Amino acid sequence: MYISKKIMLLGSGELGKEIIIEAQRLGAETIAIDRYELAPAMQVADRSYCIDMLDSTEIRRIVEIENPDLIVPEIEAIATSELVKLEGEGYNVIPTAKAAQLTMDREGIRRLASETLQLPTANYRFANTFEEFNDAVKEIGFPCVVKPLMSSSGKGQSVCRTENDVKECWKIAMEGGRVQNGRVIIEEFIHFDYEITLLTVRAVNGTMFCEPIGHIQKDGDYIESWQPHHLTNNQLEKAKQIAKAITDELGGYGIFGVELFISGDKVYFSEVSPRPHDTGLVTLVTQNLSEFALHVRAILGFPIPEINLISPGASRPLKAEKELKDYAITGIQDALSNENTQIRIFGKPLTKVGRRIAVTLSTSKDVKTARIRAKQALDYLQITEK
Numbered sequence: 001m002y003i004s005k006k007i008m009l010l011g012s013g014e015l016g017k018e019i020i021i022e023a024q025r026l027g028a029e030t031i032a033i034d035r036y037e038l039a040p041a042m043q044v045a046d047r048s049y050c051i052d053m054l055d056s057t058e059i060r061r062i063v064e065i066e067n068p069d070l071i072v073p074e075i076e077a078i079a080t081s082e083l084v085k086l087e088g089e090g091y092n093v094i095p096t097a098k099a100a101q102l103t104m105d106r107e108g109i110r111r112l113a114s115e116t117l118q119l120p121t122a123n124y125r126f127a128n129t130f131e132e133f134n135d136a137v138k139e140i141g142f143p144c145v146v147k148p149l150m151s152s153s154g155k156g157q158s159v160c161r162t163e164n165d166v167k168e169c170w171k172i173a174m175e176g177g178r179v180q181n182g183r184v185i186i187e188e189f190i191h192f193d194y195e196i197t198l199l200t201v202r203a204v205n206g207t208m209f210c211e212p213i214g215h216i217q218k219d220g221d222y223i224e225s226w227q228p229h230h231l232t233n234n235q236l237e238k239a240k241q242i243a244k245a246i247t248d249e250l251g252g253y254g255i256f257g258v259e260l261f262i263s264g265d266k267v268y269f270s271e272v273s274p275r276p277h278d279t280g281l282v283t284l285v286t287q288n289l290s291e292f293a294l295h296v297r298a299i300l301g302f303p304i305p306e307i308n309l310i311s312p313g314a315s316r317p318l319k320a321e322k323e324l325k326d327y328a329i330t331g332i333q334d335a336l337s338n339e340n341t342q343i344r345i346f347g348k349p350l351t352k353v354g355r356r357i358a359v360t361l362s363t364s365k366d367v368k369t370a371r372i373r374a375k376q377a378l379d380y381l382q383i384t385e386k
Contacts, residue, residue: 004029005300008066010053011074012041014346014356015276018284018292019074020044026296031066038349041074056082063091070094070299074275076104076150094299095202095252099274102250106149106185109272117245119269122261123188133170136186145187148173155221159189190268192261196229197279199291200243200256201307203298207244210287210294211309212236214367215279221354224374225279226314226367227286231262238267246272255280255295278356279315285342285361286313311340311363314370316378318358320351324385327351329358331380338377340364357383 004027009016012034020030020041032045035053042048047066051058056079063071063086071083072094080101087097102108107126114121122145125136137144137160146169148156156176160169173184195217199210214229215222231239243258246269250256257277259270280291288308289297297304318329327350335343345358358381362373 005069006066007031007070007072007299008063008068009033009041009045009072009074010059010078012039012045012048013074014040014344014348014359015278015281015292016041016074017044017346018290019072019276019295022290022292022296023300026300026302028296028300031062031068033062036349038347040346040348043347053078055079059083060086072275072299073100076273078104080104095250095254095256095274099250099252103272103274104150106147106271107183110185112249113246113269113272117249119242119245120266121269122190125186126183127186128183130167130170133184133186134166137166140186140188143189145189146170146173147185147187148176149183149185160186190261190263192263192268194229195259195261195270196231196239197225197277198239198243198258198260199277199280199283199294200247200258201294201298201304202247202251202253202256203294203304204253204301205303205305207247208304208307209240209243210280210283210291210307212239213279213282222279222317223319224314224316224371225282226312226371227282228309228312228367232265234265235262235267242267242269250274253298253301255291255298257291278317281317281344281359282313282315282361284344285363286311312365312367312370313361313363314367314374315362316360316374317356318360318378318381318383320353320355320357320383322351322353324351324383326386327357328384328386330382330384335360335377335380338362338373340370341373341377343377343381351383 006029008031012032017040030045032041032048083097113119127133143161158169197213211228213227215225257273261268276291283290341362360377364370
């Protein structure tokens, strides 16, 4: 007999919405938490709460009210130290509290990958002050990539190309991080051929990989993804070795979005998210089991017998260009007239500059055509003020 589980989701954006839907399909009771009302996942969950998720007292209060079987972080900005305590008291944090804590902080995950696991990464330095930052940039050399240690969706990231950019890059990092005046990481700029996401699933019956997802990012946030992205056998084997090493170290069950740079025959570890990945939205139309279905199956302790690519596909997010409290999306009928094209509208209560509001998803017999279709559909969509 299957006994229904209670899942508490910390973070209720568009990825969380798909997690909730998949969890309910398997009979789970769902609670969605976020820092703002009417977040996408809240619209489909059984219950929801609006709290400051960086407030450890608030996290504990809701956990003690609901007593969930599974605590599932969907974003980085959570009081992860409290998750560690809760896990120590017997609560099941997905995939583990250690994973949530390490991946919230770029320093923790980078040191784990490079120094502990000896995985190939870009050279890097850390800085707390502008003076340290200036020295670190000179050590790494131009161009280099600058990121706050705590941020999401590319906020606060920039490429420092010359000495003239140093002050501006520091300012961007300070303003874009989750913690004001926080620590930053300065990375060597890898001249890669392409970057991929290798979705890696840890389940009761072992570790599995989805077909590689190619993606293009701008300022750290994705603007297009497609699946499959072709890798040579050698590149794919190296990518899987890196992904398995980092996910084995983090432990637990669930899906991990492992970001990698591919440069010739070299594969470099970039970042890992211990949860569904935004570039993986494309799997809603390409795979027999989407990344969300895989995540929910794995965390509930069910086996995953196989992951099949049903069709090549591509995705394009619709991003807002300005802040609107009351908005509409136009062009949906024209976008859906594209062959083998779907749209997911996230239902966010308001727009902000750069915020993802919807995504177009297209399939075809080949990736090139799918990418064209997804872009054509996106071009029809407009965000307007009501």
